[in-house]
Amino acid sequence: MAVFTLGLIINPLAGLGGSVALKGSDQVAEQALALGAEPRAHLRMAEALAYLAPLKARIRVLTGSGAMGESLAREMGFNVEVLHQASEPSTAEDTRTLVRAMAPLRPNLILFAGGDGTARDLCASVAPQQPVLGVPAGVKIHSGVYGLTPKASGIVAAQMVKGELVSVTDGEVRDIDEAAFRAGQVRARYFGEMTVPEALRYVQAVKMGGREDDALVTDDIAAEVVEQMDPEWQYVMGSGSTVAAVMAELGLDNTLLGVDLIQDGQLLASDLTAAELLQRVQGVPTKLVITLIGGQGHLFGRGNQQLSPAVIRAIGRDNIIILASKNKLTALAHRPMVADTGDSQLDSALQGHYRIITGYRDAVLYPLANPEDALC
Structure with a gap:
């Protein structure tokens, strides 16, 4: 039985600003926590991994220490290899470093939980042609590299592990200026593309503005x-x-x-x-x-x-x-x-x-x- 190598990345701070009306999490994580926000990115990833749990005997997980993925993957019984010792809480540089550490091992898929900022970090560091798929955990998600829901992301990943025919496409990575966003202005910018498993029923499109x-x-x-x-x-x-x-x-x-x-x-x-x-x-x-x-x-x-x-x-x-x-x-x-x-x-x-x-x-x-x- 061939082993499926899964890169696993969680941005623990993703989505913190949403429930407390901060319109994002960039540079405001401490403020969000002080206002009572609770980290949920690991719960979103757990929803996706639930679809992979029955297949864990054939999955090798590459991840970062602690909340970046190790803790959740071990808790769910996956075979885990830690490639990077992350700071607590982890930073954007931890994400980029972990992605670069995965490159020589050529994971079959990098599954990551975050928002558009996390997608940007992957896009800046990921190897060409590396398949990635996002588990939506951020406040704002304009990029076309995420599943429609965490469960949808898990379904697509499970299809890949089981060897089902899953084609790929180029998904756009877009992010906005959060400072302007909090002031009521949407300034979206294109940051590149990543290779994404193409399952149109499960993977979301890029957000479109009004006409x-x-x-x-x-x-x-x-x-x-x-x-x-x-x-x-x-x-x-x-x-x-x-x-x-x-x-x-x-x-x-x-x-x-x-x-x-x-x-x-x-x-x-x-x-x-x-x-x-x-x-x-x-x-x-x-x-x-x-x-x-x-x-x-x-x-x-x-x-x-x-x-x-x-x-x-x-x-x-x-x-x-x-x-x-x-x-x-x-x-x-x-x-x-x-x-x-x-x-x-x-x-x-x-x-x-x-x-x-x-x-x-x-x-x-x-x-x-x-x-x-x-x-x-």
Whole structure:
């Protein structure tokens, strides 16, 4: 039986800033921890590795010490070889050093947990033609090198271990300026490409921005939402330009890349954290206004981690109002929307068809269905 060599990298700080409304983790990890954020990258990787655990007898894991991968891999019973002694907590340089240490051993796949910053570190150091696949654990994930969900990443990796036919493609690595992001500006930049297992059902596309011809449609969507609003209910306003158009229609200040709370045409609170949101929605009639990520289809789990599983449950599935232009839905090429909340039971419970507001007096039904659940 041929041994499958798996490079394993975890960025322990990935995603820390999401739930506490810091819009990322670069240079703000200590602040995020002080605000109560809890590391979750290892849990995201554990979801992916669960699909490899039945195959561990044929897998050799190359990784870094401690939280970079060693601790989790040993805990799950994998055969582990530590190539790099990382600092605690590990840094971007630890990631780059570990990737370079893996190169002579030519792993069949490097599976890494992080966000766009982690993808950048790999892209700067990885050997040409080296297959890589990301487990989404960051706040912002614009790059096309990640699975749709952690489970989806695990499924693709397991297909490779079992020798199933998996083609490869070049996935773009993109990242944004987090300082500008926190100021409400999206400045994405192309950093290169990496070789990614091509399983279109499981691997996400590069995030796409809005198109100019959607502007008038967005205004129509905003008018429809405002007309439907009930003054007796409060509304959690998600991130993105489509929701921002609703706030503009109301004449309210908006946190483009955060989450606000409004009621009866008044702004109650801006840029709320997950904990603040939960406190404000529990026991109060609340609706959530949200849009999906263009090109990727994620409804939850990309740039809106303030909408925690507890917050979503408190609001309720039936009180989710989804906005999207027909162009945005068409760009998904019949792929369903995705929920990646970090709570697999909730992700399954959220599946089904939703009424999507696509214009004034115009709506369509569109499905949310995570790919890994099709295997169950």
